Amino acid sequence: MSVIYDRVALIGLGLIAGSMAHAMRAGGLAGEITGYARSSATRDTAREIGLCDRVCDSAAETVAGADLVVLAVPVGAMGAVMAEIAPHLAPGATITDVGSVKQSVIDAVAPHLPAGVHFIPGHPLAGTEHSGPRAGFASLFANRWWLLTPLPDTDPAALARLDALITAMGAKTDRMEAPHHDLVLAVTSHAPHLIAYTMVGVADHLRRVSGEEVIQYSAAGFRDFTRIAASDPTMWRDVFLHNKEATLDILGRFTEELFVLQRAIRMGDGPQLHDYFTRTRAIRRGII
Ligand code: NAD
Incomplete structure (x- = not known):
């Protein structure tokens, strides 16, 4: 070249x-x-x-x-x-x-x-x-x-x-367009990073499960999902401080969905959980 x-x-x-x-x-x-x-x-x-x-x-x-x-x-x-x-x-x-x-x-x-x-x-x-x-x-x-x-x-x-x-x-x-970029990335990258950081924080605060157990028995879920929580803190602090609106919008929607699933688990609503996972699996399988 x-x-x-x-x-x-x-x-x-x-x-x-x-x-x-x-x-x-x-x-x-x-x-x-x-x-x-x-x-x-x-x-x-x-x-x-x-x-x-x-x-x-x-x-x-x-x-x-x-x-x-x-x-x-x-x-x-x-x-x-x-x-x-x-x-x-x-x-x-x-x-x-x-x-x-x-x-x-x-x-x-x-x-x-x-x-x-x-x-x-x-x-x-x-x-x-x-x-x-x-x-x-x-x-x-x-x-x-x-x-x-x-x-x-x-x-x-x-x-x-x-x-x-x-x-x-x-x-x-x-x-x-820049504002559209910031919204797309809030969904595809910024919110997922925040949620991954949060999951590591939850594991850290959980007194009944030791840090050693989390590391030793880190099943695919925790290990795969939280890999991105090892990313640079300065970079990510700046991302959230500078993409505030879009990230807060997505996190608000995420919290609402989480409450729906939380309620379905509490109520033992198997069909709702199954429908939700079937729909999201189809979407996820479309991503290479
Ligand atoms: P990095 O932490 O690996 O490197 C950042 C570099 O910037 C370091 O060399 C640091 O010394 C230097 N630096 C920090 N403040 C400076 C300043 N005021 N003046 C001069 N140098 C300074 O970060 P990175 O992953 O290469 O990220 C750089 C940029 O790329 C960020 O804006 C980030 O949002 C973006 N980005 C990162 C990723 C990723 O996954 N890491 C992906 C796409 C875009």
């Missing part, structure tokens, strides 16, 4: 940025990759494992001369990072982000955008419960969706070029 961007700057060197670095290198998609993370320990690790061509000690130095800048920090840090790098961006550069929430990132980033710089918000629907500079791998995005939420005035050529990079990293792209 051929180079799509001459200089790509990665701000934040965790799972997503690291996976992008690996994927871009594997495909020869970037001339040079520079990187920056706020913590010096992360920068040292990134240097040690050769994650980027150059790991810089400031965000300003990282983005200087870059034709693509990727904001790969927790959602709550996007605005401050953008304010810091704005004066140092090259004219005509494209900025994208990989945040799990889109509208709040747009609200935080857009006010700092210099004229002539293209901002194309994005979200790869790919991840693991691991974080940090060592967590990334080249195939993370293979066959996964990468949603783009372009703004009405987004430059079509800049959008097509970013789309080409994402596709070359193995992902499939789709476009969505």
Whole structure:
């Protein structure tokens, strides 16, 4: 494959940025990759494992001369990072982000955008419960969706070029309005993560079952369902604080459904439970 961007700057060197670095290198998609993370320990690790061509000690130095800048920090840090790098961006550069929430990132980033710089918000629907500079791998995005939420005035050529990079990293792209993205993700990702965190909390608080028993006898239900509760606390704190409305909407609906099932169990209403599970099984089996 051929180079799509001459200089790509990665701000934040965790799972997503690291996976992008690996994927871009594997495909020869970037001339040079520079990187920056706020913590010096992360920068040292990134240097040690050769994650980027150059790991810089400031965000300003990282983005200087870059034709693509990727904001790969927790959602709550996007605005401050953008304010810091704005004066140092090259004219005509494209900025994208990989945040799990889109509208709040747009609200935080857009006010700092210099004229002539293209901002194309994005979200790869790919991840693991691991974080940090060592967590990334080249195939993370293979066959996964990468949603783009372009703004009405987004430059079509800049959008097509970013789309080409994402596709070359193995992902499939789709476009969505940011508020709709945030609602879809509240159902498919954000609420499930919160519920998984809660289930681990319930097990932790249960005095009559020991922590050892939970670990030792972790049946498929608990083990599979709570894997995502090992995900990075900072990232998830920010997701909930910045996708408040949609997440609360879904959690409200979830609670209502839970009460219905709770009542059916209490009343011994087998047919209702059976009907519910039959319907949801058919939906779940439709998801590969
Ligand atoms: P991570 O915890 O692995 O990495 C985050 C990186 O950002 C770290 O290198 C950290 O040092 C750096 N950082 C934090 N605050 C910073 C700041 N103010 N300035 C500079 N660097 C800073 O996280 P990740 O999983 O790579 O997530 C990054 C972004 O991608 C988040 O916005 C997250 O919502 C999004 N995302 C994550 C997943 C996932 O499953 N992990 C999936 C899709 C999108």
